[in-house]
Amino acid sequence: MAKETETGVEAKQDAISRRVSAAEMEWQEKILKPALERSPERRRAFTTTSGVEIERLYTPADLPNFNYERDLGDPGEYPYTRGIHSTMYRGKIWTMRQFSGFGTPEETNQRLHYLLSQGQTGLSIAFDLPTLMGYDSDHPLAEGEVGKCGVAVSSLADMEVLLQGLPLEQVSTSMTINSPAAVIWAMYLVAAEKSGADWKKLSGTIQNDILKEYIAQKEYIFPPAPSMRLVVDTISFAARETPRWNPISISGYHIREAGSTAVQELAFTLRDGVEYVEWVLRAGLAVDDFAPRISFFFNAHNDLFEEVAKFRAARKVWARVIRERFGAKNPRSWTCRFHTQTAGCSLTAQQPYNNVVRTTIQALAAVLGGTQSLHTNSLDEAWSLPTEDAATLALRTQQVLAYESGLTEVVDPLAGSYLLEKLTLQTERACYEYFDKIDAMGGMVAAIEKGFPQREIHEAAYAYQRAIESKDKIIVGVNEFTSCEQPINILVVDQGVAATQRRKLRELRERRNHAQVQSTLETLGNAARTDQNLMPFILNCVRSYATLGEICDVLRRVFGKYEEPAFR
């Protein structure tokens, strides 16, 4: 009978108990039941993109004893569920920060200038795979890869060209670099210094989140312990030398792209955060010395309400963790500041213009979720790196949302929605359940060694793929509403990039002071065997124009290389 089924569904739901009123029971009997008999719903159950069952209707019964001050609070105030600032976008619109990079440093420098001229308000640099893996453009393993996924940067000379003419003291720069983050950041710092910028004024971020590499993106070089040492060194260095710089962007984006659910994305990211804080504390810093400059990076996927709940839960969980688990006293330590990127994995090769629609919905979720900074993907995401036109349209998407939609006029406008407040509470609780599991395993490094997050992600990814192939989930243009495909123009990275970069490296090696390079590299190698902070040593190598590959080779020799456990 319909009513028993309804109660059964509610009981199955998690334990924020739902107290159905007499009026609602009457509605179920008199209105809902006959409607269902006349016209059954399209499916037995509806789920979010992550597979969480979602109810037909949310009412006050879903939030029994909900107390605004206790369970929600105001923006700009602990636990910041409604936003980290009291005025949010009425005060300052989120930073429009398009991830960019391809080919040579010259080409990427042009694209960065172009995007600034079109109204982007922050810089974000994408590096090619050899750079991400700590190899120079002329390394044998770089064959075919130079400049293809991002810009090739092998030395300080490349970094100087990349940053040429950019107003580094006025515009913040984010760099997506992980295993060799300390080296690339050192190149940035020296290039900035040589251009006259003051380190104390430099604003930006290095991603530098090695834990998620083991979990999801797999761009690791060294084993976990020395990798964490490098992260700790950069965070300590930043706390002293670059007060406006975020030395880490703890990321869920890649975890989600690898196929995780929204809760897994949130839980694994924040639990990575807990791990980093523990390691930095063990190195002797006080939590309030560095926690204000911890930042995060989330995905904005298709399911609007699930995503907004996730962002709000993120702020609430992080605030509580950093204050209660770690005793942070500075309110700036408590705020979960984050960048968001719309979900690349949701975009299709088929009917690529549909991707503009997907990206718009996802950007909407990020803004309704209170992001500080946003990248919107381009329509050609499934084909290649963005063309200039596609990147421009992606930026315009943000600008339309910011200036034409009314979204920025109210802080946390969806608050009070029965659905959203319930989902926020459910997401928060599910996040803590994962924390308990991972704590019981001995922490995130231990959980990674056991393969736990990797398996969770793979299971979620496989379930999602099966749902698509059974048409339980519809992807417009792919498994439904297909049509004859019209090819689009895509970016092709110039074939000559590798040769150009190899020539520059030859010339660099000829003109630099060879003895000085060797000396700085040797000194770095010796320091790496101690527990000294490696940043000053890396900076010296960089100043002598030692290359990325040369510096990373020293570290590879000392730290070793990581091999992933076999996948069964």
Add this chain to the structure above:
Amino acid sequence: MTASPIRVLVAKPGLDGHDRGAKIVARALRDAGMEVIYTGLRQTPEQIVNVALQEDVDAIGISILSGAHNSILPRICELLRQEEMEDVLLVVGGIIPNEDIPALKSAGVAEVFQPGVSTQEIVDFIRTHVRQKNAPTG
């Protein structure tokens, strides 16, 4: 007596670490009754062909999203020729622009699976195109 299962090597060449698809395909092929060896990340063409030879596979599935396919795949095809393994079915999945497909096929790639393909299509293709090893009896 049934023919022995199809043996497939799933490989990630080059520096690309994005393995969501490769792992899903490996699992789908296993669910379809094939024996699958997954190489893990960052294999060179030499390593891939060597494992394929050692494991006596019927098919090789390459996953590559980094844009390095135009140098890596012809190299794999060349090595397969050198080892007289041209009857091993070679298929590729990942980010491959349409323009590059004809040259890849001329080099020896049997099929290119672009984003949006289903695992069932990959299973069916391998089943119908793989070399016949054992004549079915009975």
